[in-house]
Each structure stands twice: as structure tokens, then as C-alpha cells.
Amino acid sequence: MKFFGFKGGVHPPENKIQTENQAIEILKAPKMVYISLLQHIGVPLTPCVQVGDRVLKGQTIADSEAFLSVPVHATVSGTVKKIENLPFPLMGNVQTIVIENDEQEEWATLRKVENWKEASKQDLLSIIREKGIVGLGGAAFPTHIKLNPPSDTKIDALLLNGAECEPYLNSDNRVMIEDPQKVVEGIKIMKHILKVETVVIGIEDNKREAIEIMKKACEGTEIEVMPLKTMYPQGGEKSLIKAILNKEVPSGKLPSAVGVVVNNTTTAAAIYDAVVNGLPLLDKVVTITGKAIKEPKNLKAVIGTPISDLLESCGYKEDEAEKIVMGGPMMGMAQFTLEVPVIKGTSGLLALTKEETNYCKPKACIGCGKCVDACPMSLEPIMYARLAAFSQWEDMANYHLMDCIECGSCSYICPSNRPLTEAIKIGKAKLRSMKK
Numbered sequence: 126m127k128f129f130g131f132k133g134g135v136h137p138p139e140n141k142i143q144t145e146n147q148a149i150e151i152l153k154a155p156k157m158v159y160i161s162l163l164q165h166i167g168v169p170l171t172p173c174v175q176v177g178d179r180v181l182k183g184q185t186i187a188d189s190e191a192f193l194s195v196p197v198h199a200t201v202s203g204t205v206k207k208i209e210n211l212p213f214p215l216m217g218n219v220q221t222i223v224i225e226n227d228e229q230e231e232w233a234t235l236r237k238v239e240n241w242k243e244a245s246k247q248d249l250l251s252i253i254r255e256k257g258i259v260g261l262g263g264a265a266f267p268t269h270i271k272l273n274p275p276s277d278t279k280i281d282a283l284l285l286n287g288a289e290c291e292p293y294l295n296s297d298n299r300v301m302i303e304d305p306q307k308v309v310e311g312i313k314i315m316k317h318i319l320k321v322e323t324v325v326i327g328i329e330d331n332k333r334e335a336i337e338i339m340k341k342a343c344e345g346t347e348i349e350v351m352p353l354k355t356m357y358p359q360g361g362e363k364s365l366i367k368a369i370l371n372k373e374v375p376s377g378k379l380p381s382a383v384g385v386v387v388n389n390t391t392t393a394a395a396i397y398d399a400v401v402n403g404l405p406l407l408d409k410v411v412t413i414t415g416k417a418i419k420e421p422k423n424l425k426a427v428i429g430t431p432i433s434d435l436l437e438s439c440g441y442k443e444d445e446a447e448k449i450v451m452g453g454p455m456m457g458m459a460q461f462t463l464e465v466p467v468i469k470g471t472s473g474l475l476a477l478t479k480e481e482t483n484y485c486k487p488k489a490c491i492g493c494g495k496c497v498d499a500c501p502m503s504l505e506p507i508m509y510a511r512l513a514a515f516s517q518w519e520d521m522a523n524y525h526l527m528d529c530i531e532c533g534s535c536s537y538i539c540p541s542n543r544p545l546t547e548a549i550k551i552g553k554a555k556l557r558s559m560k561k
């Protein structure tokens with residue numbers, strides 16, 4: 126297959142070298158785990174346990190009947206100590222189940238599928254939901270919904286996102302290097318569900334080892350591995366579809382509109398564990414790096430581990446840290462407390478120094494158009510900043526604001542340091558609140 130590339134994009138310093146060769150280490154589960162009840166795109170969950178209950182590892186502790194939801198599970202065995210609103214890494218406070226770990230590692234009975242090749246599509250989708258699988262590239266969209274597009278939509282290609290285009294992060298990279306068979310088997314399960322012929326894993330060409338390992342693991346299968354020219358935001362769904370299949374997803378539409386489903390490679394490994402081993406999504410590989418970290422690492426931590434534990438186990442230099450970011454530097458969220466826990470969508474933790482955050486005061490726009498050239502969605506970021514300054518939210522919508530993927534390329538490239546992505550996020554929030 127030919128590589129087509131995508132429009133726009135930027136190439137920030139990669140900063141992958143610090144952790145790309147660091148093998149995944151298991152972080153000991155903490156004494157208290159904090160399971161937030163909104164770890165997916167969708168509605169918050171309702172607890173199905175009470176304070177004082179003893180829970181087993183892998184037991185469902187909250188669920189919802191809403192269409193857009195997946196359950197969460199106890200990631201340790203122990204006792205439910207509290208259920209209350211606590212700090213959440215993506216916004217304010219969210220209802221959270223706090224479990225005191227009894228360190229017995231006592232497991233719940235786990236249901237699995239004995240022979241997935243014989244299983245029906247519905248059975249596979251049902252177990253993928255039951256095990257709490259969401260997109261692990263950061264979006265945390267429920268995977269069983271993605272794998273079940275409307276019946277009138279013909280899907281003919283499955284793309285696997287192994288781009289990991291965010292600087293600093295190596296979480297997906299290490300999973301591909303260390304667990305290639307799980308990734309491949311998970312992809313086969315998805316292929317079986319979707320009944321597609323074309324299956325391509327896209328990996329940026331700065332991950333040579335992962336490309337070679339995945340190519341070897343895919344030998345004798347119908348899965349193709351395609352090296353992609355390193356360019357941010359290659360891993361955005363629409364960028365990936367353009368780069369690999371040369372198809373453009375229309376404004377306001379999903380990838381299924383052009384017959385494509387995109388999933389992350391780490392999600393594929395989680396699907397394998399869910400279906401074949403009966404394992405719920407209980408842990409996540411997180412890259413911990415930045416100049417305020419003495420020993421950058423890739424740690425596998427149970428969901429609900431406070432981020433302070435991860436930072437401390439990598440030699441966190443608190444006095445040098447200017448900013449803590451969950452995720453990558455382009456799309457990650459700055460954290461205002463270290464009390465927030467690892468959630469399903471956590472791929473990285475950056476402890477950045479003043480030098481790395483490189484904050485410069487915004488200056489006047491010089492009309493250079495660089496933000497427009499860099500935008501992978503063919504938008505006009507400069508217009509959003511101008512309209513937001515005058516609270517013209519509806520006019521922002523007319524400029525296709527909702528197509529913005531908040532990749533941050535426009536802010537990154539702007540020579541005047543205009544806070545373009547900030548204006549976009551505010552505009553989107555205003556429009557959403559106006560609809561309520």
C-alpha cells in the first residue's frame with residue numbers, strides 16, 4: 126500500500142529517546158486506589174457496591190444502562206472505604222470509589238470466550254463491553270460501540286493506530302515491542318467482528334524497532350504494517366485515514382462515513398486479554414518523563430493509582446517541576462494536584478521544567494497564516510481567536526469549530542504565541558452550554 130500523508134501538521138521535538146528503550150516495569154499497587162466513575166466518553170457510572178463492601182480484583186464496581194458507557198472494575202481486592210467526589214484529571218471532581226487494598230490479590234471469577242473464532246459478533250461485543258474496554262489512544266470511546274457501526278454502514282477497512290505521534294510518549298511503542306502477539310491476536314478478533322479485508326497498522330517511522338517487531342508478528346496474516354512519515358498529529362483518526370487510505374472524512378462525520386474503523390494498537394492488546402483471558406481493563410502502561418524526572422520510565426500501573434506514586438517512583442524533582450501534564454505536551458491536560466489517579470486514558474505523565482514549558486507572552490497576530498497551513502483539519506484557527514475575543518460563539522460554529530480535534534498544532538506553530546487552542550476550547554464549551 127502507498128503512504129499518502131495528510132495536510133498540515135507540525136514536527137515538534139520528539140523527546141522519545143528518554144524512554145523508548147525502557148522496558149515496561151510493573152508498579153506495585155498502592156494501599157488505596159481511586160476509581161473514577163467517568164473514564165470513558167459518555168455518561169458517568171452508578172456504583173454497584175457500597176461503603177464497607179469487600180470487593181475482589183476484577184469485580185464490576187460501577188456500571189450504567191446508558192448506550193455510551195462501559196463498566197469499571199476493582200483493580201485490587203480489598204474494602205470500599207469511600208464513595209465521593211474527588212479530583213479527576215480531566216476536569217474538576219468526579220464521583221470516585223476508594224478501595225483499601227488488602228494485598229491478597231483475590232480475584233473475582235472471570236468469564237472468557239473459549240473459542241472466539243466460533244463466537245458470534247454479539248457475544249464478542251458483549252464481552253468487550255463487560256470488560257470495560259475503551260480506546261486507549263486517549264479518547265476513551267467505548268470500543269464495543271466503535272466495532273458495531275450502524276447496519277446500513279459498510280465498513281471495508283480497519284486501521285490500527287500505532288503512530289503515537291505525541292512527543293515524549295512511548296506507551297503504545299513499548300506495548301508493540303513487548304507484546305506484539307497480543308496486539309496481532311486482538312486485531313484478528315476485531316477483523317472477525319467487522320468482517321473486513323483491509324487491515325493496516327500505521328506506525329510512525331521514528332519507531333523502527335516496533336515496525337520490525339510488528340512486521341514479524343504479522344507474517345502469514347492479512348495484516349499490513351505501514352511505516353508513516355513522522356508528523357504530528359498523524360495519530361488523529363482523520364489524519365491517519367488520509368495518510369493510509371487517501372480518504373477524507375467529511376466535516377461533522379465519523380470515520381465510518383468513509384467505511385473505516387480506527388482503533389489503537391494498545392486497545393487491540395486489551396481486547397485480546399478481555400476475550401481470551403477474561404481480563405477486565407485493570408491497568409495501563411504510562412510513560413513518566415520530562416526534565417523534572419530523574420529516571421524516566423514506562424510503568425504499568427493499576428487504574429486508580431495516584432499519579433504522585435508514579436512520579437515518586439521515577440525520582441520526581443518537585444522543586445524543578447513547573448508543570449505536570451497528563452498525556453503528551455500537545456494535547457495533554459495540566460494537573461493542579463497530584464491527588465488525581467491514573468485513568469483508562471492515561472498514556473503519559475510529564476513533569477516539565479520551566480525551560481521545557483517555554484512560556485512566552487502572546488503578542489499581536491502578524492497575519493502570517495502559519496496556523497492555517499499547520500491545521501490538519503483545514504480550519505482557520507486565527508478566526509477562532511478573533512471571534513472568541515468578541516464572544517461571537519455562533520460565528521465560531523459557522524467556521525466549523527466542532528471539526529477541530531484540539532491537536533494544538535496551530536498554537537505550537539504561531540510565532541506570536543497566540544493562545545489559539547485555548548480560544549477553541551472556550552468556544553466549544555460555550556457552544557455546548559448554549560445547546561443545553
Ligand code: SF4
Nearest residue numbers: 500529530532533535
Ligand atoms: S487545534 Fe484545531 S484549529 Fe488548531 S490546528 Fe488543531 S485542528 Fe486545527
Ligand code: SF4
Nearest residue numbers: 490491493494496539
Ligand atoms: S500563526 Fe499566529 S501570527 Fe500567524 S496568522 Fe496565525 S495567529 Fe496570526
